[in-house]
Amino acid sequence: MTDSITVAVVFGGQSGEHEVSLVSAHAVMSNLDPARYQIEAIGIGKDGQWWHGPGALAKLMAEADPARLPASAAQVAAGPVHALGRVGAPGWELPAADVIFPVLHGPYGEDGTIQGLLELAGRPYVGCGVAASAVGMDKGLMKAAFAAAGLPVLPWVLVRRSELADESGLCARLEAALRYPMFVKPANLGSSVGVSKVRDRAELLAGLHEAARYDRRLIVEQGIPAREIEISVLGNDEVVASIPGEIIPAGEWYDYHAKYIDGGSQTIVPADLSPAQITQVQELAMRAFQAIDGAGLARVDFLLDRDQGTLWVNEVNTMPGFTPISMYPKMWAASGLSYAQLLDRLVDLALERARR
Incomplete structure (x- = not known):
């Protein structure tokens, strides 16, 4: 040893x-x-x-x-x-x-x-450095970085917890900018903690207060009928992307319970996409990773509009789940890189970045 x-x-x-x-x-x-x-x-x-x-x-x-x-x-x-x-x-x-x-x-x-x-x-x-981790964690900063890089992002509105003092005015502003259904999220949290899908004003208010339990910055996003596509990214300056996967949630959408507790959600690797769609997902994922100056690893999540076929970048996770059911290692395994080999590569990338 x-x-x-x-x-x-x-x-x-x-x-x-x-x-x-x-x-x-x-x-x-x-x-x-x-x-x-x-x-x-x-x-x-x-x-x-x-x-x-x-x-x-x-x-x-x-x-x-x-x-x-x-x-x-x-x-x-x-x-x-x-x-x-x-x-x-x-x-x-x-x-x-x-x-x-x-x-x-x-x-x-x-x-x-x-x-x-x-x-x-x-x-x-x-993993990622200070700046990339901070931007990747804060969905408001992340989406602003994606938009600045010319990546396709669904309409969204940043809300501060203090704005809940005027519930009526806030709801009116959100309803003018977006249509129902919407998703309300804490800006700085993952694993769908504190996230709600809302279909009317009463649910919108409840979702805002739930998200505000976890963060002072909230994100309200346009909801669409979508397939949930994910892909793993690996590298420092030279970045590679895995084959993409798809999540079929056990419930109406992929919330915390569907992700970790229920056990009924399905993961499909590789996702049923055309060669052109696979190439597009891989290219957009690498661009999203580079837009926040990522390093080491990330999982990039997409929404594929079921009606229009449009692909939207949803978010980047700079330290994705590594549980036995997590998509990040699963997609690399399907791409020919075992869990143990993936860990070797991540350690090597950390040492390489430190040397530079």
Whole structure:
């Protein structure tokens, strides 16, 4: 093991996607080649407390909300663990590692905050840098970047939580700009947490208040009858895209329950698209990745209008799910890159980016 690479996998976090992160991290740690890597487990509790040791994942799993744990969650062996404290507390220190793999979803993990900490600490890490992570997390900034790059984006409106003080005026403004149905989302969250599909003013108000529980910045998007197409992107300056996949949600749309809890959603890889559509999806995905100055990895999501056949860029996920049912590794596996090989490539890209 003298030539092995020490990879510190960081998981949990203080976002609404805490439970998804735990399952993603378990899959990552189970698939890192033990002949090549020495693994350090670092968990972040919902209270901001950091934990280090083989038992860190089991500890956070035991404290997780069972109702939010994905159906693919597995039993995790217990082990020793010790508290690192909170960032900035006396004695807090990031454990030594050659590469940090922040398997964190949502705010305080996927939004540039952890990335900034690692930059200051001079630690190589997997995934996008500070700016790309921040822009990729904030749907308002992301859509503005996409529009500036000439990418096709559905009509949308940015709403601030403070605007809910005038509910009638806000609803009138949204109804003038968009038509029902609409989707209301927290700007800085993923896994469909806090997202609502709304069909009238009463649902619009309820959706705005639900999204405002999670963020002060909200996005209201035009809803269309659409197929949900996804594709994986990999690389730093030289970027490649996988074959695309399609999501068939268990419910009316792909919400958190349909993604992780219900188990009835279907994933089709490869998606049933024409060669021209596949090429278009791949080219748009790479352009979207480059529009935010992405690095390492991302999953780019599209909406394919069932009536018009138009392809719209929906969003980019700079640290997509790595659970056993997640699309990002599935699409690479179907493209000829196994889960273990994908992890190797991500570690190599992190080291390459750090050298540059």
